[in-house]
Amino acid sequence: MKDTYRHQGQRKSLIKILRSKGIQDTKVLNAINTIPRHWFIPAEFESYAYQDNAFPIDSGQTISQPYTVAYQTELLDIKPGDRILEIGTGSGYQAAILCSLGATLYSIERIKELHIQAGELLNKLNLNANLILGDGTKGAKEFAPYDKIIVTAGAPHIPTNYVKQLKTGGAIVIPVGKTQASQKMILAIKQADGSIKHEVKGDFKFVPLLGEQGWKT
Ligand code: SAH
Numbered sequence: 001m002k003d004t005y006r007h008q009g010q011r012k013s014l015i016k017i018l019r020s021k022g023i024q025d026t027k028v029l030n031a032i033n034t035i036p037r038h039w040f041i042p043a044e045f046e047s048y049a050y051q052d053n054a055f056p057i058d059s060g061q062t063i064s065q066p067y068t069v070a071y072q073t074e075l076l077d078i079k080p081g082d083r084i085l086e087i088g089t090g091s092g093y094q095a096a097i098l099c100s101l102g103a104t105l106y107s108i109e110r111i112k113e114l115h116i117q118a119g120e121l122l123n124k125l126n127l128n129a130n131l132i133l134g135d136g137t138k139g140a141k142e143f144a145p146y147d148k149i150i151v152t153a154g155a156p157h158i159p160t161n162y163v164k165q166l167k168t169g170g171a172i173v174i175p176v177g178k179t180q181a182s183q184k185m186i187l188a189i190k191q192a193d194g195s196i197k198h199e200v201k202g203d204f205k206f207v208p209l210l211g212e213q214g215w216k217t
Helices: 005-020 026-034 043-048 066-076 093-100 112-124 160-164
Strands: 083-087 104-109 130-133 146-151 166-176 183-190 196-204
Touching (some): 005 026, 005 066, 066 146, 066 166, 066 183, 066 196, 083 093, 093 104
Parallel strands (some): 083 104, 104 130, 146 166
Antiparallel strands (some): 166 183, 183 196
């Protein structure tokens, strides 16, 4: 797989677009500038890789829009060494961004094919993520507690497991919607008494979070 001057130029243009849409965190923009997003998209559609759009990947899933990846990552304010749990590995692109920011990443995917493909890509990039196959609505108790949790599929509510597996003062960024059609981005912070305080951010559209504490179908 190649990363040419043309791709690098396209990434520079994408960064300009993300800035114009309000993304300010230079660490996040630098990470997007480094990771070859075209590797995470089916080869025949490579030319779409640096448009600011979501894109279909295998198994009927999507790679999130670059703006959404940037927005969720900016909200998380990743510090090197942060223990991060991601739900919905998908293509592995968001995982690559988190790893390149120095996160110690645990990422769960329910579809085996995607879990395997993402692992291969992250290896090629020399990024060290801990990928887990299973129902991410349960979280991953064995590696908890986490500093931050990021959910990249639309949830009907915040699964209680996430709050339990989060450190005090830790953050969850999760798109939540009453139906599967659209979600509001929620930033939830765990308080000392174990409750959460949340802020409602903008509107987004994700594929559904399916599982025990997600949508049933
Ligand atoms: N972060 C991804 C976005 C993928 S789309 C990227 O950068 O490409 C959301 C992903 O969440 C899909 O791959 C879907 O299979 C997965 N998903 C949905 N419900 C899940 C669950 N309960 N556990 C783990 N993964 C889930």
